[in-house]
Amino acid sequence: MKVKGAVLYEQGLPRPYAKSQPLKIETLDLEGPRAGEVLVKVGAAGLCHSDLSTIEGLRPRVLPSVVGHEGAGIVAEVGAGVTDLAPGDHVVFIFAPSCGSCRQCVSQRPNLCTTYTAAKAKGDLATGGRRLKLNGKEIAHYSGLSCFAEYAVVTRNSVQKIGKDIPMHDAALFGCAVVTGVGAVVNTAQVKPGECVAVLGLGGVGLSCLLGAVVAGAGRIIAIDVSDDKLALARQLGATETYNARDPGCAEAIRAATDGGVDIAFEMAGTIKAMELAYAITVRGGQTVTAGLSPIAAHMPLPQSNLVSEGRRIKGSYMGDCVISRDVPRYLQLYRDRKLPIDRLRSASIRLEEVNEGFDRLAEAQVVRQVIVF
Ligand SMILES: NC(=O)c1ccc[n+]([C@@H]2O[C@H](COP(=O)([O-])OP(=O)(O)OC[C@H]3O[C@@H](n4cnc5c(N)ncnc54)[C@H](O)[C@@H]3O)[C@@H](O)[C@H]2O)c1
Ligand SMILES: [Zn+2]
Ligand SMILES: [Zn+2]
Incomplete structure (x- = not known):
């Protein structure tokens, strides 16, 4: 399918980003989900300082890449073998998922899973390879997610199911901040x-x-x-x-x-x-x-x-030493009970096309979280 996404080609371009445009909005080809993967229609995605550090070149990454690692969306399709999620389910993206079997995972440190770290370093999905292309050339996934795009194909464990009552623009923040x-x-x-x-x-x-x-x-x-x-x-x-x-x-x-x-x-x-x-x-x-x-x-x-x-x-x-399937539901309940008023952290909702201006505002510390709403 064709999807609009924000592609980073080069790190370290000068500010203001409104002028240098490190992120280009492109129409990419996204392959459907393979076994163990899901296709998610992105609802909202937050601008985190880790994306900014990547744009600044402070943290090297495989390029070109569709950035974005803090988001939420709705499952559109599931790949073979995915039995615990279905189209229509609401999910939060997880930037450090766990495989359940590596040394860190079996030592109760799932946030430090090395299976996924290895794939992330290559710009691949943990299930292997990439699903994004532009003009026939592969584009890297950022943290196995790349959620600054209308849709994302990700490994099953890169999403956590959430209730349908949580607005997307708040749900997004639960994936990182x-x-x-x-x-x-x-x-x-x-x-x-x-x-x-x-x-x-x-x-x-x-x-x-x-x-x-x-x-x-x-x-x-x-x-x-x-x-x-x-x-x-x-x-x-x-x-x-x-x-x-x-x-x-x-x-x-x-x-x-x-x-x-x-x-x-x-x-x-x-x-x-x-x-x-x-x-x-x-x-x-x-x-x-x-x-x-x-x-x-x-x-x-x-x-x-x-x-x-x-x-x-x-x-x-x-990632807060979190066990995602235990902690995300707990924090969401605190949000529902108004004990974690995460909505107070949203400074603005923006369009994908405004993402470069958004990173200028984040770099100048003028805002807390800006959320791209799709
Ligand atoms: N450990 C993790 O898993 C993880 C996850 C997400 C983000 N991060 C990192 O956390 C950091 C914060 O992310 P964010 O999105 O909240 O960033 P942000 O840009 O929204 O906030 C950073 C804040 O730090 C303030 N600041 C700058 N210099 C300071 C100083 N010397 N003393 C006190 N405050 C200062 C800024 O004014 C700003 O308000 C980033 O480095 C990001 O990469 C880590
Ligand atoms: Zn982040
Ligand atoms: Zn693991």
């Missing part, structure tokens, strides 16, 4: 009621983390960003205190206000500066959790003896 942010609180850090936490970087991921900290009963929630607008939104969503990371006295002020630092600091910005600040404001004996993805070559120097003598822990959190 919500599982990453809420999962970091609930699974990675296991925040306890009354604990004092800080969230650094208040985009879709960081604000989901903040909402997760509210649900977990954190006592104090310190929100930190370089944008005062983001700090104002964080206060509306439950932050008890806010600090601007541009203030050189920020770390000292937070340590003074918290009797030595926060129990858990969440780095959700994707910069080494934010990670250094997160570490600096973590209390002796506390945890620094990071979900931000800084440029692939970036390194952070660590005071090793301080890590030991202060009994600190640093944890990376990929």
Whole structure:
């Protein structure tokens, strides 16, 4: 079938993207689903900073590729052997699906499945090969998804069935921002009621983390960003205190206000500066959790003896350490009960044709989540 999609040909083009147009809207050929795959009519897809980092060239990917990894849609067709999904089912796309049999999967770490990582690195589906072509040439899949397109063919495990009551423009965020942010609180850090936490970087991921900290009963929630607008939104969503990371006295002020630092600091910005600040404001004996993805070559120097003598822990959190089939239904129920007001993170609904302008706004931190509505 013919589908319209956003193709990235070249990384590292200059901003503004409205002018350099890193994403070109093309009409592609999409093959139908093979065994173990499903065809999904995309309903909505969010613009995440990970897509932006790919466009910026900070994280190399196989090109050309149809980008987009945070989305939701409706199953249009199922391939042979897919018996637990049917046309008409609503689904959320999963950017790190699990095979169930690799070493990580059998060790209860399905978010770190290596079967899918290997396929993703090649721009293929986990079931093997590609289903997208343009003028007879193959186009890579992004995270096995490529949901900045009207339709996507994906491996069965790259989608999670959801209720039909969830609007597509909110459901989309559960595939990346919500599982990453809420999962970091609930699974990675296991925040306890009354604990004092800080969230650094208040985009879709960081604000989901903040909402997760509210649900977990954190006592104090310190929100930190370089944008005062983001700090104002964080206060509306439950932050008890806010600090601007541009203030050189920020770390000292937070340590003074918290009797030595926060129990858990969440780095959700994707910069080494934010990670250094997160570490600096973590209390002796506390945890620094990071979900931000800084440029692939970036390194952070660590005071090793301080890590030991202060009994600190640093944890990376990929897709919130989520078990998708367990956690997505839980988080959706919290959303239904208005305990996770994810709709507050949607800054705008846009058309596929506005995607380059959308990434300009994300790069300038003017927005939280913009959602392409198909
Ligand atoms: N671990 C995962 O599984 C996973 C999943 C999704 C996204 N990510 C990564 O998470 C990060 C956040 O994604 P997002 O879509 O929410 O991004 P975003 O662009 O919407 O938000 C980032 C926020 O960080 C703020 N910021 C920038 N520098 C800062 C600093 N020094 N201190 C404090 N705040 C600062 C920005 O102003 C912005 O509000 C990205 O690096 C993204 O690639 C990781
Ligand atoms: Zn993402
Ligand atoms: Zn696996």
